[in-house]
Amino acid sequence: MKRRSDNTTGALDEALERLHATGPERLGRLTNHAPMAVEALAARGQAGAVHRWLDLYGPKLEEFPAPVEPVTEANRAAALGDPRRAADWIAYFGRRIAEQPWRDVLAQWWPRLLPGLYGGSTHPVIRVGHAVRTLEERGATGPRLSELAHGLGYWAARHHPLTGVTVLPGTHRTAADSLDAVPPIANRADGGFPARLARVERLPAWAAAVNDPEEARRGLVELVRAATHRYATHGHGDETMLVHAATAPNAVLRALPALPRTLWAPSLHAAWTASAAITAMYAPDEPVAYAPPGTITxxxxxxxxxxxxxxxxxxxxxxxxxxxxxxxxxxxxxxxxxxxxxx
Incomplete structure (x- = not known):
C-alpha cells in the first residue's frame, strides 16, 4: 500500500484506491458508505482523519463483486436495475469515462438514471454527488474519475423508478410547508426501504411548474435547507433514513454545475419526490421541540x-x-x- 499522505489530495485518492477494491454494498442490500464519508472528511479539512476513519469502517466492507457479463449498448436496457450486474456497470462506466470527458458521460446518463434515483435508498445518487463535488472543486485524478464510474455503475445497477404515486393538489408555497403536508404511508413500522417505498401512494405537488434552470437551482437550495432543518425536530422518526431526505437532494444540487442547464428542472422534480417519499416513509407522529445549537461554530x-x-x-x-x-x-x-x- 502507498504511504499515506497528510494532504487532502493524497489522503482522498489513496482512500478511494483502497475502496475501489471493495463492493458498493454488503450483505446483499446495505450500502458501502465509505466513499461518501471520506470525500466529506477531505472536503471539510479533515484529511488527516480519512484513513483513521476508514480503518474503523473497514470491517464492514466486502470484496468487489464478480462480473456477470459485460454491459454493452445492445444489452444495457436489460441490465439496467439489475443489482447482480454492479461490477459490469462499473466496468462499463470506467470504459466510457476513459474514452470521453467525464462531464459528457454524466450529461448523457443523468437523464437516463434520474427516473431510478430511488433505488438503493438513494445512496447511488448521493455517491455520485460526492464524486462530482470533488471533480468540480479539486480537479480530476485517476481515483476520482474511477469513483464517478463506481457511483454511476452502482446507480445503474440499483436503478428503481417510483411509480403509481398520486400528486395531491395544494397551495403549499414553500418546501418546508410541503414536507409538513406529506401524508405518511401505511404501516410505517413495517419493512425496509424497498417495502416502504412501494407503499408511497400520495405526495404533495411542489415546484411542479418550475422549468427555468435558475429557479430550479434555487428550489433545490430551498429543499435541502428545509429537509435539513426538519431533521432537527423530526429526525427521531428514523435517525438514519431521514438523513437521506436532505442528503439526496443535496447530491443532486452538487451535480448541477456539471450538468446541462436543461437538466436542472427535471433534477429538482426528482429530488423533491425522493425527499418527500422518504418523509412519508419515516416521519414520526409528532416533532420534538427545537433545541438551538448554542454558541458553537x-x-x-x-x-x-x-x-x-x-x-x-x-x-x-x-x-x-x-x-x-x-x-x-x-x-x-x-x-x-x-x-x-x-x-
Whole structure:
C-alpha cells in the first residue's frame, strides 16, 4: 500500500484506491458508505482523519463483486436495475469515462438514471454527488474519475423508478410547508426501504411548474435547507433514513454545475419526490421541540461528527454545513445525539 499522505489530495485518492477494491454494498442490500464519508472528511479539512476513519469502517466492507457479463449498448436496457450486474456497470462506466470527458458521460446518463434515483435508498445518487463535488472543486485524478464510474455503475445497477404515486393538489408555497403536508404511508413500522417505498401512494405537488434552470437551482437550495432543518425536530422518526431526505437532494444540487442547464428542472422534480417519499416513509407522529445549537461554530460541529464517526452523521453534517445556518447546525447535533457512534 502507498504511504499515506497528510494532504487532502493524497489522503482522498489513496482512500478511494483502497475502496475501489471493495463492493458498493454488503450483505446483499446495505450500502458501502465509505466513499461518501471520506470525500466529506477531505472536503471539510479533515484529511488527516480519512484513513483513521476508514480503518474503523473497514470491517464492514466486502470484496468487489464478480462480473456477470459485460454491459454493452445492445444489452444495457436489460441490465439496467439489475443489482447482480454492479461490477459490469462499473466496468462499463470506467470504459466510457476513459474514452470521453467525464462531464459528457454524466450529461448523457443523468437523464437516463434520474427516473431510478430511488433505488438503493438513494445512496447511488448521493455517491455520485460526492464524486462530482470533488471533480468540480479539486480537479480530476485517476481515483476520482474511477469513483464517478463506481457511483454511476452502482446507480445503474440499483436503478428503481417510483411509480403509481398520486400528486395531491395544494397551495403549499414553500418546501418546508410541503414536507409538513406529506401524508405518511401505511404501516410505517413495517419493512425496509424497498417495502416502504412501494407503499408511497400520495405526495404533495411542489415546484411542479418550475422549468427555468435558475429557479430550479434555487428550489433545490430551498429543499435541502428545509429537509435539513426538519431533521432537527423530526429526525427521531428514523435517525438514519431521514438523513437521506436532505442528503439526496443535496447530491443532486452538487451535480448541477456539471450538468446541462436543461437538466436542472427535471433534477429538482426528482429530488423533491425522493425527499418527500422518504418523509412519508419515516416521519414520526409528532416533532420534538427545537433545541438551538448554542454558541458553537460550524467547524466544531463537524469535529463532533468526526469524533462520533457514524457515516450518516458525517454526511448530514456535511450537508448542514452547506446550508450554513443555526438550525442546520442544530440538525447535525441532533444526528450526533440520536445515532450510534462508529466503534
Amino acid at each position: 460550524a467547524e466544531e460541529v463537524f469535529e463532533r461528527a468526526v469524533v462520533h464517526g457514524d457515516e450518516h452523521v458525517i454526511k448530514l453534517t456535511d450537508t448542514a454545513l452547506d446550508v450554513g445556518d443555526e438550525r442546520a447546525l442544530a440538525a447535525a447535533l441532533r444526528a450526533v445525539e440520536l445515532s450510534e457512534p462508529l466503534s
